[in-house]
Amino acid sequence: MKRLFPILSVITAASLAYALYQALVVAPTDALQGEVYRIIYYHVPSAWTAFLLFLINFVASVVYLIRRSPKADIVAVVSAEVGVVFCTIVLVTGPIWARPVWGIWWAPGDIRLTSTLVLWLIYVSYLVLRRFSSSAQTQMLAAALAVFGALDVPLVYFSIWFFRTQHPQPVIGGGGSMDPRMLHTLLISWLAFLCFAFLICWSRFRLELLKREVEQAHAMESLVGAGASAKASMPLSRSSR
Amino acid sequence: MNAIKFLFAAYIATWVIHASYIGTLVLRFRRLRQQLKELGQAK
Numbered sequence: 225m226k227r228l229f230p231i232l233s234v235i236t237a238a239s240l241a242y243a244l245y246q247a248l249v250v251a252p253t254d255a256l257q258g259e260v261y262r263i264i265y266y267h268v269p270s271a272w273t274a275f276l277l278f279l280i281n282f283v284a285s286v287v288y289l290i291r292r293s294p295k296a297d298i299v300a301v302v303s304a305e306v307g308v309v310f311c312t313i314v315l316v317t318g319p320i321w322a323r324p325v326w327g328i329w330w331a332p333g334d335i336r337l338t339s340t341l342v343l344w345l346i347y348v349s350y351l352v353l354r355r356f357s358s359s360a361q362t363q364m365l366a367a368a369l370a371v372f373g374a375l376d377v378p379l380v381y382f383s384i385w386f387f388r389t390q391h392p393q394p395v396i397g398g399g400g401s402m403d404p405r406m407l408h409t410l411l412i413s414w415l416a417f418l419c420f421a422f423l424i425c426w427s428r429f430r431l432e433l434l435k436r437e438v439e440q441a442h443a444m445e446s447l448v449g450a451g452a453s454a455k456a457s458m459p460l461s462r463s464s465r
Numbered sequence: 466m467n468a469i470k471f472l473f474a475a476y477i478a479t480w481v482i483h484a485s486y487i488g489t490l491v492l493r494f495r496r497l498r499q500q501l502k503e504l505g506q507a508k
Contacts (some may be wrong), residue, residue, distance in 0.1 A: 244476075260468035263475040270479070309486045316482065317475040324468040420483075427490055434497045441504045 229426065243409070243416035251409040262319040264406075269414035270313040271340075273421045275377055277307030278347065282374035285367035294436075297363050300370060301354055302428045304347050306421055311344045326390060335383040338393035343380055346373035379437040 249263035254261035284300035287293060318337070319329040331462050350373060354366050372385055402410075 258468055262472050266475060266479045309482065313479050313482050320471050320475040320478065324471045398507050424487070424490075427487075431490060431493055431497070434494070434501070438497050438500050438504070441501065445485050445504060 230418065230421075232419070232423055232426075236416070236423050239412075239419050240414040243413040246409040246412050252345060252403055254406075257325055260321065260324050263317055265413040267317040267321060267407060269409060269417040270310045270317065272414055273417050274307045274310035275312060275381065276418075277303045277310065277425075278343070278374060278377050281307060281347075281370050282377075283369035285374075288363065288367045289371070297367070298432045298436075300367060300433060301351075302425050304350050304370065306424050306428060308344065308347045308351060309424075310417075310421065311340070311347065314340060315344055318344060322390075331390040334390045335387040336380065336389045338429050339376060339380045339383050343373070343376045346376060 243265070244317060247262055251265070253259055280303040280417065281300050284296045284303060286295040288300060318340075322331070323329050346369070350366055350369050353369065357365070359365070383389060
């Protein structure tokens with residue numbers, strides 16, 4: 225396992241570099257938007273990766289609610305946190321792309337944009353709940369919030385099919401056509417981002433294990449400390465009788 | 466075309482966000498390892 229991480233890191237770095245080369249050099253220029261359309265190679269794969277991570281969070285949360293499995297809880301928190309990072313990228317690169325193409329940074333009231341922002345807020349509140357709540361029920365409450373939060377994912381994805389929106393139609397399955405070289409580059413970028421997301425999730429998983437180990441060690445130390453002070457106070461309490 | 470700066474801004478923003486997140490992970494790892502070390506010494 226120790227060897228696998230550096231090997232995967234090298235593969236991920238190589239695939240990200242190759243995806244960048246494809247996106248900036250190989251993919252053809254868009255006839256309407258010009259060079260700026262190349263933001264699609266970071267914006268769309270980040271969105272797909274975020275959706276996948278939120279789906280993993282949903283499954284892990286359901287498993288946790290049914291089995292109370294600590295591993296499922298770790299997978300849930302890891303996928304939510306990394307998903308929020310990718311969703312942040314979507315929300316940052318989207319307006320940067322919209323400004324030169326639509327002439328505005330943000331279309332207020334647009335269902336796709338608003339539902340994505342709401343999705344981000346739901347998972348940020350999930351992480352805030354986990355970080356600052358000290359209740360014994362925190363993990364269960366967070367899992368329940370994640371189950372309801374996941375309902376927003378299909379709303380975000382299908383909103384452009386069912387509502388009038390400024391956002392373009394989906395790249396795949398939206399009825400539109402895309403140059404095969406563009407599609408090829410898009411899929412390569414997604415693959416590279418998936419490798420990268422997997423690597424980050426792996427690191428975050430190890431971090432969570434370490435965090436729980438430290439918490440356990442702290443709990444053991446305070447137990448031992450409490451036991452020692454109880455022993456020390458025993459003769460006193462006997463003599464006071 | 467002026468729009469090219471938006472392309473680079475988007476790519477740079479993406480990697481700044483990823484680098485910042487990886488930075489926080491590294492800091493959290495260091496802090497936890499330090500805590501674990503201190504707990505080990507206390508024993």
